Amino acid sequence: xxxxxxxxFQLVDATPYRLRYLCTTFGGGQLPVVLPNAGQATPDLRxxxxxxxxxxxxxxxxxxxxxxxxxxxxxxKVLLGEQPVPGALTPAGARKLRAHCQITQRNPAAAALVxxxxxxxxxxxxxxxxxxxxxxxxxxxSTNLEDGVTAYLxxxxxxTYNR
Amino acid sequence: xxxxxxxVYTRPDRLRYLCDQDGVISSPPVAADGLVVLPxxxxxxxxxxxxxxxxxxxxxxxxxxxxxLIRAGIxxxxxxxxxxxxQAQARALFMSDDAAGAVLTNKQVLRAVxxxxxxxxxxxxxxxxxxxxxxxxxxxGDPVIEVRSSVGExxxxxxxxxxxxTHDL
Numbered sequence: 001x002x003x004x005x006x007x008x009f010q011l012v013d014a015t016p017y018r019l020r021y022l023c024t025t026f027g028g029g030q031l032p033v034v035l036p037n038a039g040q041a042t043p044d045l046r047x048x049x050x051x052x053x054x055x056x057x058x059x060x061x062x063x064x065x066x067x068x069x070x071x072x073x074x075x076x077k078v079l080l081g082e083q084p085v086p087g088a089l090t091p092a093g094a095r096k097l098r099a100h101c102q103i104t105q106r107n108p109a110a111a112a113l114v115x116x117x118x119x120x121x122x123x124x125x126x127x128x129x130x131x132x133x134x135x136x137x138x139x140x141x142s143t144n145l146e147d148g149v150t151a152y153l154x155x156x157x158x159x160t161y162n163r
Numbered sequence: 164x165x166x167x168x169x170x171v172y173t174r175p176d177r178l179r180y181l182c183d184q185d186g187v188i189s190s191p192p193v194a195a196d197g198l199v200v201l202p203x204x205x206x207x208x209x210x211x212x213x214x215x216x217x218x219x220x221x222x223x224x225x226x227x228x229x230x231x232l233i234r235a236g237i238x239x240x241x242x243x244x245x246x247x248x249x250q251a252q253a254r255a256l257f258m259s260d261d262a263a264g265a266v267l268t269n270k271q272v273l274r275a276v277x278x279x280x281x282x283x284x285x286x287x288x289x290x291x292x293x294x295x296x297x298x299x300x301x302x303x304g305d306p307v308i309e310v311r312s313s314v315g316e317x318x319x320x321x322x323x324x325x326x327x328x329t330h331d332l
Contacts (some may be wrong), residue, residue: 010262011169011262012259012260012261013259013260013261019260020259020260022260022262097312102278104277104278104279104295104296105279105293105294105295105296106258106295106296106297107295107297107309107311107313113294113295113312113313114293114312115293151295152258154259154276
């Protein structure tokens, strides 16, 4: 059994276009922390995308997080919208749905505010064997000394009306 | 005041404020060095009710959906009765923070998101000043926005209060 992760995720909003997680620190825990994509219990990108109450008959978030990837470059393309050569064709075609991610710090409690980083990787490469072949998110902190520092992690489907 | 808020952009579905941290640490330090509350009292700007009225006036409309959220404690909103909000209700409305639909069981109820984007501070190393935003309620149960920053350096950031569109639900 590994060390306790330094960040816990709680799904607080799910729509076909957005997943919002409340991220809470556990001081001294293990960093970085992976938000998996294995179709298992929440928090899990595929499971949580499927939980969205649909505003329409479509759920593009499921399409995005179910995209197979083989490495970090592809994972970043899918979940962070990072295209090393803008407009370049990808092996799977250029007009695939993409996501963007954003961190908004909420309440530092008594703690000092810290830097939060969000990155994407291929599941197994990030240490989540159950997520192998799918993109996962990897969160890190500049310092992690206190419990209860909070931030929101948003995952948006890019190019939707609201984002 | 260590953080001052200035309304810099209005749309019927968005309020944008410039947040200026003056970098001064009181002696002894006080919480207000790194905290400012955007009120909801229909007072002078910056004030949520006043500023959303300005947004409606600028846009030439009589009311806005974001105004209904701002006045949720007074008028009620969707499944929330009038008479003052809890912080959980305020977070559900303004931060889209509603785990398992505990507050807004109807997912079609409009809600907003607050975000904060660091701008710059002359001579300030990037990342040396951190910003945070949260939602709470005042003594009357009206939603208010809390902006926090680390202290010790002058810095600026944009606070956005953005109504999410029905299309995005």
